[in-house]
Amino acid sequence: MPPPYDDATALAYARQVGPAFGLSDAQLPTAILAAVLNGMAECKAVLDAIPQATSPAPITQLVPDWLP
């Protein structure tokens, strides 16, 4: 598993990807992105541990099905 992101490595990632979305250096995140990317990796780990055929669909209905 790759090492978790910190603010510096997250910014390096942002510098690679940002221009594709029209973001200049001044618009890139100086914090928070690392947490999001590391969370993304944890989510992947959770889902990878589940057989694909039984893996969950995303929440689309934001409260459980027993409500109207």
Place this chain on the structure above:
Amino acid sequence: MSNHEVKTVTDSETPSAGLSRRGFVTSAAATAATATGLLAAAPGTASASPTRPFKGTIPDVDLYDLEVWQAAQLIRARKLSPVDLAKATLARIAKVEGGVEAFVNPYPAEEILAAARAAENEIKRGHYRGPLHGITVGIKDIYFTKGKVTEGNSKLYEGFVPEFDATSVAKLKAAGVIIMGKMGTSELATSTVSNAKNPWDLLRTPGGSSSGSAAGIAASEFMIGMGTCTGGSIRGPAANVGVTGFKPTYGTVSLHGIFPLAWSMDHVGCLVHSARDAALVIDAVGGEDPLDPLSLKVKSYRLARDMGDNSGGKPLRGVVVGIPAPGDYLLGVPNDDELAAFDDAVKVIRSLGATIRTIRTKVLLPRTTSVSSFYDTVRSSEVAAYQFQNLLTRPEKMSEDYRNKVSAGVLVPGHAYIQAQRVRRLWRDEFLSMFDTIDVIIHPNDNIAGLIAGGGVPSSRPSTGSKTNIWNLSGAPAVAIPTGLSSKERMPLSMQCAAKPGDDALALKVADAFQSVTTFHQARPTL
């Protein structure tokens, strides 16, 4: 003890031991006993009474210190004039607002008094709109208010004057409230803090993001503070300032006309003094809204009725209340006072007839270190969707913290958002499975307000993590209620009562029963 001190709460006192209130200038009891202009007005009964009166006596306190349900009973009975209430509240604001700084846009006194006179005249004519008629309200400055500046503490929206009211604001107006003004908020409910101070200690923060609504209700500058909550922005500040903060089931109240932070976790709710008041507010503002596709298909709510009369005997008989097992995430609170107050609260809940069941909650999924693993991705992706254009064209109008949240959401791939929502679904089903065996869970909050200058409350151990955003992620109703004061800082302590989605009345019932035999929610800070 002077009239302006709050009695010390010690561990040796019973939870129901009284916290004394301030002295009074225009007291409610005196008002009730005296024929006001309103009382002397046209005879006849009120035409509308959608909620039966709660049992209970009217305490001898300042008018602005009344709870909503108490004032409503007096107004309905024409023993309290909305004009007198508005005048007393304006005087209160004039006295304390300089220190509290809860408002960002206080409405002009003449406008407030005109609204109060209109309410009074309606009631005189026999048109009583219901329990919020004539009640004072402060509105977080991310709710659109027609013709009134709405900036959300953001440079993006400096000078913005909406052309329509948020649905919830329109419903409040239809209910006959008196709006005192717009309240401070963290930048668009998430970043730069407002100027609001904690009325219990002006050197401390009320927390955010509903900071002005929290500070204002705690300082008795109005009776209802409208807030919003994406990760704890109602219950956190409520805990910090010693009031009741309620976030109903997701979709109960329309989000139309409110600056979004993250649509799938944003909730409208209120900061008030009691669970009864919270029920009355949600009954007034809740219900399906064609303008908000995320609102539930429920025409209207009757939480005040559904939570029942909890004022005597064993009102919680038949209710199974869960408490976290030792070592559970929900007991991972840094402050010993908070835990001690919670232990006392459990005894009270048990004495009210509830069946107490110790449970182990499933807050953390295997392979995750925190619910933030999916919460942060969902929040940033959703706020990026709303603010992407502003990030491209006006990034200088965002604080660095807000800009970071938006740009992080731009930079993660779309499938990451879907993955986070898939994990959220897994997590939600696991987390809410606790309600297979209990009706309501109670647990301590872990908010003791920090100093504005920085520095928190010393603690021998860290928190296990947020005790609030789990109820946003799950969409379940949760109410924070006061449980006492800390021994050293003399700052409010709090716990939450939560239930499965749709069981709002049950969560409120437990809170109301607790407040029916305790007086923590009646404590007011010295100002």
